[in-house]
Amino acid sequence: MKIGFLQFNPVFGNVEYNVGKVVSMLKDVDFDLMVLPELFNTGYLFLDRNEVERLAEEVPDGYTCRRLVNLAHEKNAFIVAGIAEKCCGKLFNSAVIVGPRGVLGIYRKAHLFSREKLLFDKGDSNFEVYDIGSVKIGVLICFDWCFPEASRTLALRGVDIICHPSNLVLPYAQIAMRVRAIENRVYTITANRVGVEERGNERLKFTGLSQIVNPKMEVLCSAGVDDEVVGVVDVDPLMARDKWITPYNHVFNDRRVDLYRL
Ligand code: ACM
Numbered sequence: 001m002k003i004g005f006l007q008f009n010p011v012f013g014n015v016e017y018n019v020g021k022v023v024s025m026l027k028d029v030d031f032d033l034m035v036l037p038e039l040f041n042t043g044y045l046f047l048d049r050n051e052v053e054r055l056a057e058e059v060p061d062g063y064t065c066r067r068l069v070n071l072a073h074e075k076n077a078f079i080v081a082g083i084a085e086k087c088c089g090k091l092f093n094s095a096v097i098v099g100p101r102g103v104l105g106i107y108r109k110a111h112l113f114s115r116e117k118l119l120f121d122k123g124d125s126n127f128e129v130y131d132i133g134s135v136k137i138g139v140l141i142c143f144d145w146c147f148p149e150a151s152r153t154l155a156l157r158g159v160d161i162i163c164h165p166s167n168l169v170l171p172y173a174q175i176a177m178r179v180r181a182i183e184n185r186v187y188t189i190t191a192n193r194v195g196v197e198e199r200g201n202e203r204l205k206f207t208g209l210s211q212i213v214n215p216k217m218e219v220l221c222s223a224g225v226d227d228e229v230v231g232v233v234d235v236d237p238l239m240a241r242d243k244w245i246t247p248y249n250h251v252f253n254d255r256r257v258d259l260y261r262l
Contacts, residue, residue, distance in 0.1 A: 003032065013043060034077060037082055058086060059083075059087070078099045078132045107123070152183075161187040174209045190212075192210045211231075212231065
């Protein structure tokens with residue numbers, strides 16, 4: 001199975017440019033599962049909720065979602081992509097999961113980072129598992145990495161691959177995601193963005209270093225801090241079904257839940 005990330009520098013507010021750029025970067029790439037960054041179509045540094053409202057889209061009828069569905073259909077593949085979503089009077093920092101036959105689901109970011117709390121509503125997605133053929137995937141968005149309960153919940157529910165659209169600004173997440181992979185014996189795909197955004201009084205530099213990690217914590221593919229690049233590796237996703245650490249130790253069955261109560 002060919003799994004990958006796309007790392008690029010979105011232009012704030014220019015949805016057509018950003019979607020077009022992703023479509024052209026993937027034109028000649030062969031993949032089964034591709035992860036795009038968080039808020040890949042809009043950029044990150046919204047000034048206020050009005051601006052989110054103006055750029056957010058409905059799923060599945062919005063422009064970005066329709067283009068992603070066409071792309072997934074053309075490629076006969078699955079795509080996980082971060083977008084600003086509006087639904088029922090609320091605004092979410094979401095990821096859509098699309099496949100050759102349309103939208104499979106939406107994940108809404110559970111753990112909002114910093115000023116995102118002023119811009120978006122808290123996600124309500126319950127860490128769903130999505131079947132893509134014989135493989136199960138789940139989604140975390142960016143700062144969700146900081147809450148091991150989220151990846152553990154997905155792993156206990158049976159996901160083989162955690163897809164992680166990101167706009168990372170703190171320097172720890174790429175290393176932490178290697179830990180999320182080994183502690184759950186799953187693959188992780190972090191698709192980060194690059195570049196700098198300066199809007200209002202804020203300036204953010206995004207850290208790049210997108211990566212694919214296997215259940216043994218090996219980094220199979222990683223990007224640089226600034227490059228716009230697609231990374232793809234061929235993996236056996238079923239490696240994630242082996243939860244034995246030694247012949248005596250199982251990563252789930254050895255948990256001492258009797259001692260964890262608060
Ligand atoms: C982040 O959650 N975008 C840092």
